[in-house]
Amino acid sequence: MNVWKLTAPGKLEHSETENPAREEGKVRVRITKLFFNGTDAALYSGALPARYPLIPGRYAVGLVAEEGGVSYLPKGTRVLLHAVTDAPDTGTRAKDFSEDDFLLSGRTTDGFLRDLVNLPPEDVTPLPDSVGDGKALLLHHVALAKAAADKLGVKKGQHVAVVGANLPGLLLCQILIYQQAAPILIDAEPERLEFAKTCGIYYTMAADEHLLENVANVTGGRLVSGAVYLASTYRNDPALPFSVCAPHANVVFCGFGEKFSVDFSLPFRKQLSVYCVTHRSDNLEAAINLIVSGAVDFSAFEFLTQKSDRIEAILKDHPVGATQNLKQINTVTLI
Numbered sequence: 027m028n029v030w031k032l033t034a035p036g037k038l039e040h041s042e043t044e045n046p047a048r049e050e051g052k053v054r055v056r057i058t059k060l061f062f063n064g065t066d067a068a069l070y071s072g073a074l075p076a077r078y079p080l081i082p083g084r085y086a087v088g089l090v091a092e093e094g095g096v097s098y099l100p101k102g103t104r105v106l107l108h109a110v111t112d113a114p115d116t117g118t119r120a121k122d123f124s125e126d127d128f129l130l131s132g133r134t135t136d137g138f139l140r141d142l143v144n145l146p147p148e149d150v151t152p153l154p155d156s157v158g159d160g161k162a163l164l165l166h167h168v169a170l171a172k173a174a175a176d177k178l179g180v181k182k183g184q185h186v187a188v189v190g191a192n193l194p195g196l197l198l199c200q201i202l203i204y205q206q207a208a209p210i211l212i213d214a215e216p217e218r219l220e221f222a223k224t225c226g227i228y229y230t231m232a233a234d235e236h237l238l239e240n241v242a243n244v245t246g247g248r249l250v251s252g253a254v255y256l257a258s259t260y261r262n263d264p265a266l267p268f269s270v271c272a273p274h275a276n277v278v279f280c281g282f283g284e285k286f287s288v289d290f291s292l293p294f295r296k297q298l299s300v301y302c303v304t305h306r307s308d309n310l311e312a313a314i315n316l317i318v319s320g321a322v323d324f325s326a327f328e329f330l331t332q333k334s335d336r337i338e339a340i341l342k343d344h345p346v347g348a349t350q351n352l353k354q355i356n357t358v359t360l361i
Contacts, residue, residue, distance in 0.1 A: 035072025257281025
């Protein structure tokens, strides 16, 4: 089978190897398409550390390649591969806190940039025909946004601040609108806010010196009833959610384990409740329902599918941070 491995920063090696041996109780999946984003590009460049060699590719869909004894996963079933899985128990005591309890495909464990993989049935989700491959590759982002919305616990008609106009931030705003809340999307990059308007997000505000005044004008001076900070966005102050929230509101930090510093004096004074939501493979069934019901709309996005000989070029040339084109979703087909 074909397999691609990162062996050093900026070095992606392609090779042909024997197919993996069949494993009892696991499902053999032929990977058909992957989605590459800024995290994959940062791993390729060395901006994010990795243990080499590493097979990249966190988000993937595929087809069950053969009958595996699982009745609901017959051969030919189209599936989403879970990007986050439980880490094996190595015997470390829970109170030690020295190990993560989950693995990130393509980052802390081998990813899906290969033809075949054996997976436990619980690590794949069958896909309905109504959810095409492009939308399916974004299901983890929808699930993350759904988890943030649930943690906020806002009610119908309440104003909510979403700090960070990246992909999860845009999806979160759409979900909040579907739930009849009123999200206010805040970002330091005007280009991102302009694109957000094409996604149906009608309250957008620049993260500048007029932000508090603008938020107060929309909320009638009450500020927002809750806020979410997308940690993977750039140039947005992580203290912004605290400043725009009314007292006793919920604030959710949502991300993939990014490192940043924030002053907690203001949330103490306002008695805010602060939560953290990170990337897991929970909520995937709910995410499928959100797509099928039309709660999230990808019509503003451009799905660009390229062949496997373009993988390294995609990773090398993928822009990061403020220069990233949110509209373009880069996918690669392996068939």
